[in-house]
Structure formats: structure tokens, C-alpha cells
Amino acid sequence: MTTLIILGVIIWIFAWWSDKSALILLDHYGFNSNGFNDTERFQNVTQENIDKVKSLETSIMGIGWPLKAIFGFLMTIPYLIFVYIVKVLIDRIKKKKNEA
Template sequence: MEILIKITTFLLLGLILIFPILILKRLKKNILLNYSLLSLLILAILIVIFTWWNNQSDLILLNNFGYNINGMNHNEIYENVASVNMEKVKNIETSIMGISWPLKAVFGFATFIPYLILLYIGKIVLDRMKNKSIT
């Protein structure tokens, strides 16, 4: 179960990193405006899916390890958790406490905006290098 969740998480992260590059390669006219709008929209959707999936996968793993999310005290919460998995469960429990996944999505979106800008600048630089080498 853990491996399937990790694979899905890495695929979503790969999509977040690759989609702006694919959009940049496909666009021909009004490249700045179209790239900005398309990449921001798709990036927002992918980041929301990614952060939601991280939260849901943690809940799935907790349930898989026997964690009782509806327990009233520590004995009820951890009664079905094997002692081998206790440290993993406590780490996952700590990671889901704190800020919620929508707020993580907002922070993730703000973090990836410079990535989009760097990709666009890199595209401009590569185009200019190609034009200089042709002439």
C-alpha cells in the first residue's frame, strides 16, 4: 500500500514539474500571456490535487496501520496498531496535524510561481542562443 501511494505521489509531482514545460513547447502566438494563464490554471489544479492526495494518502495509511481516528483516548486510538508500526503511525499523525491541505496548496502554488518564471526566461535564452547559432 505504501509503495502504491508513493508512486502516485511521485507521478503527481512529476506532472506538476512537466506540464509547464509541455505548455511552453506547444505555444506559438502570444506566448507570455497564454503561457501564464494556462500554466497557472493547470498548476493550480495539479497542486490542489497533489496536496489533497497527500492528506488522503496519510489517512489511508493510518487506517491501514490500524489507527482508530475516532478513538477517544490513546488506548482506543492505538489499540489496533502493531508495535512495529507505532513510530510510523505517530510520524504520520504528526504530519497531518497543523495546517490543512488547502493552506498547503496555497503555499505550494506560491512556491511554484518562480518555477514558471524561470522556465519562461530559460525558453527565451534558449531561443536567442539558437537564433545566434543559426546566423
């Protein structure tokens, strides 16, 4: 149970930080998130950083970081169950070999 809680906290932090770091980078490159069109948003961005800023802008669009964290957590649960079952099977095999 504590493993699931720790895993949830780690996934939550990484999902938040990936979104926050993208916003920090956009601000660093001069992106104006309050602009109404592309001209206003990319006005202060240098020409060599346009492609990087466009990819960062695309990465923060769509579902928010809390939903990404929830999906990440739900997708790791089957992996944890699989690893637990494999560990139990390996322990049983080792126990049988030691008894024989």
C-alpha cells in the same frame, strides 16, 4: 495561462491525495482518530506499526492540505518565470547564431 491552471490542478490533487492517503493508512493500521488520549488512539495498532502510525499522525497535523497546495503553487511560480526567461534567452542566442 493554461500552464498555470494545469499546474494548480496537479498541485491541488497531490496535496489532497497526500493527506487522504495518510488518513487511509491510519485507518488501515487500526488508529482511532476519535480517541481522547494516546491509549485510546493507539489501542488497536500493533506494536510493529506504532512508529509508522505516529509519523503518519504527525504528518497530518498542522496546516491543512488546501493551504499546503496554495503554498506549493506560490513557490512554483518563481521557478516557472525563471524557466521561461532562460528559454527566451536560449531562443535569442540560437536565433543570433543562425543569422550570422
